[in-house]
Amino acid sequence: MQPLKLDFANAFNSIHRDAVLPAVAAPFPSLARWVTWCYRQPTRLQFADQALESQSGMQQRDPLGPLLFSVGLQPIASELRSCGLDIAVHYLDDGILAGDVSAVSRALQLVQRVQRKAGAIGLAVNLQKCQVVAVGAADQAGLHAHFPHALLRHGSGLSQL
Secondary structure: OEEEEEEEOOHHHHOOHHHHHHHHHOOOHHHHHHHHHHHOOOEEEEEOOEEEEEOOOOOOOOOOHHHHHHHHHHHHHHHHHOOOOOEEEEEOOEEEEEEOHHHHHHHHHHHHHHHHHHHHOOOOEOOOOOEEEOOOOOOHHHHHHHOOHHHEEOOOOOEOO
């Protein structure tokens, strides 16, 4: 089994609110009006005498932030779970995909195609923080045939670069 760790860059601050707000309505209809009221307009952020308008992402320290982010990410996570993997789980902006080498390789290719969908809701996979870690006896040539060299890690966690 080969695990692939996924990471979305600056995810909570980047996810588009217009993708999250309609996605909340189906699973949480009684919460949808409150979330819309809180997030449909830009939020004014005050820093000393400077004011900024926050127009994307979830507000830091908002107790609903993790739930709202997860609802927005759900369609992408569901698509990744359909790749025939043994494990396909997300905890907020971090994902773990695991299975045989070819299934994980297909999932990585899907991730790269999903970049367009993720970009449409403000998310970008941070490939520099993604990793494939060989577990057990692994055929190095096979791993290099399926995965970009920069994603492969030694047992110490260091890149093989």
